[in-house]
Amino acid sequence: MAHPPSPSPSPSPVSPPLKDELDIVIPTIRNLDFLEMWRPFFQAYHLIIVQDGDPTKTIRVPDGFDYELYNRNDVNRILGPKASCISFKDSACRCFGFLVSKKKYIFTIDDDCFVAKDPSGKEINALAQHIKNLVTPSTPLFFNTLYDPYREGADFVRGYPFSYREGVATAISHGLWLNIPDYDAPTQLVKPLERNTRFSLSLSHFSIISLLIVLYVDAVMTIPKGTLFPMCGMNLGFNRELIGPAMYFGLMGDGQPIGRYDDMWAGWCAKVICDHLNLGVKTGLPYIWHSKASNPFVNLKKEYKGIYWQEEIIPFFQSVVLPKECTTVQKCYIELSKQVKEKLNPVDPYFEKLADAMLTWIEAWEELNPPPQAAAAAALPTATPVKK
Numbered sequence: 539m540a541h542p543p544s545p546s547p548s549p550s551p552v553s554p555p556l557k558d559e560l561d562i563v564i565p566t567i568r569n570l571d572f573l574e575m576w577r578p579f580f581q582a583y584h585l586i587i588v589q590d591g592d593p594t595k596t597i598r599v600p601d602g603f604d605y606e607l608y609n610r611n612d613v614n615r616i617l618g619p620k621a622s623c624i625s626f627k628d629s630a631c632r633c634f635g636f637l638v639s640k641k642k643y644i645f646t647i648d649d650d651c652f653v654a655k656d657p658s659g660k661e662i663n664a665l666a667q668h669i670k671n672l673v674t675p676s677t678p679l680f681f682n683t684l685y686d687p688y689r690e691g692a693d694f695v696r697g698y699p700f701s702y703r704e705g706v707a708t709a710i711s712h713g714l715w716l717n718i719p720d721y722d723a724p725t726q727l728v729k730p731l732e733r734n735t736r737f738s739l740s741l742s743h744f745s746i747i748s749l750l751i752v753l754y755v756d757a758v759m760t761i762p763k764g765t766l767f768p769m770c771g772m773n774l775g776f777n778r779e780l781i782g783p784a785m786y787f788g789l790m791g792d793g794q795p796i797g798r799y800d801d802m803w804a805g806w807c808a809k810v811i812c813d814h815l816n817l818g819v820k821t822g823l824p825y826i827w828h829s830k831a832s833n834p835f836v837n838l839k840k841e842y843k844g845i846y847w848q849e850e851i852i853p854f855f856q857s858v859v860l861p862k863e864c865t866t867v868q869k870c871y872i873e874l875s876k877q878v879k880e881k882l883n884p885v886d887p888y889f890e891k892l893a894d895a896m897l898t899w900i901e902a903w904e905e906l907n908p909p910p911q912a913a914a915a916a917a918l919p920t921a922t923p924v925k926k
């Protein structure tokens with residue numbers, strides 16, 4: 539008789555992907571009860587919480603999470619005068635978490651973003667999808683009409699050059715949102731009730747049910763080289779080793795003439811640099827459920843200058859040419875800062891301040907993230923987080 543099959547060894551518990559190579563960065567002004575819903579997906583990972591606003595306020599973090607928390611006093615203590623480049627009273631403060639992290643990957647999420655469900659009703663593990671997006675190549679050089687060719691069940695279509703099929707390394711994974719889409723204030727004002735949901739039923743005339751099938755698009759696509767995009771920071775993953783120094787969220791909020799363009803600024807700078815360094819940016823899955831409709835009138839006050847400035851900022855980024863000597867993100871960023879100062883200063887003196895802050899950011903980045911050989915030599919003091 540054939541030997542009965544030996545019982546397969548009980549599968550070792552699968553370790554969450556990139557568990558020790560990824561930090562989750564959360565900017566916050568409120569208690570982090572939202573983490574309860576994310577617990578199954580986030581608990582295995584280290585969190586970096588950047589507390590904005592009043593540092594004397596205590597932020598409640600649910601038990602069982604491994605985290606370090608930084609408030610404004612910590613930012614000032616760790617960066618000294620360089621703290622001037624980290625925004626106050628704006629979600630832009632999140633980039634401090636990118637600075638102090640020591641991991642290869644970052645996932646950043648807002649505290650009013652919850653677990654969404656896909657059309658089958660299954661809960662979406664947004665973190666796992668970002669990881670998939672980041673560890674598979676991008677295709678910025680030639681558009682694949684079946685979108686992500688590396689996805690299960692897809693591939694490159696006929697006519698897609700084989701010489702391009704290896705793709706390029708993916709630097710950024712940009713996720714989307716159900717319920718409250720990331721609209722600017724004017725759009726939010728004119729469409730106060732619009733929700734991006736799988737569907738919503740509205741009864742009219744008691745007999746007709748109109749299904750508002752709004753956008754759950756089951757796709758991940760690479761943003762083509764040479765094309766900018768509006769990067770939203772609320773559901774965003776990136777490879778910190780590939781593009782980290784470009785993920786500066788600018789000077790926003792308190793004391794600044796503009797707010798809520800932090801992620802946009804970072805996205806425009808990062809995309810121009812990704813294009814120059816042949817790195818990829820993806821957008822699409824995963825979706826999160828965005829719950830908070832921030833006050834459009836307050837938002838309008840913060841973002842109105844950005845709404846007309848961007849009509850000059852976008853042509854600037856579209857015209858940026860980075861010299862071939864710019865072979866690292868830092869060199870690209872320093873060159874970009876020079877061009878910002880020269881070409882955007884006529885738009886508003888704010889851009890001279892922003893260009894200087896971009897340089898301060900790079901100095902801070904290099905101080906906290908020295909290249910390995912320099913670190914060994916200098917054994918620089920690293921950030922001493924509030925360990926919990």
Ligand SMILES: O=c1ccn([C@@H]2O[C@H](COP(=O)(O)OP(=O)(O)O[C@H]3O[C@@H](CO)[C@H](O)[C@H]3O)[C@@H](O)[C@H]2O)c(=O)[nH]1
Nearest residue numbers: 565566567568590627628629648649650771772798832
């Ligand atoms: O002064 C502040 C205000 C907020 N935060 C934290 O930042 C995120 C986003 O804040 P919130 O969700 O309240 O505001 P939204 O209008 O929905 O944000 C959208 O606009 C972008 C702003 O740049 C943002 O990425 C989008 O989600 C929350 O975690 C707040 O706690 C803060 O740190 N400081």
Ligand SMILES: [Mn+2]
Nearest residue numbers: 648650828830
């Ligand atoms: Mn929000």
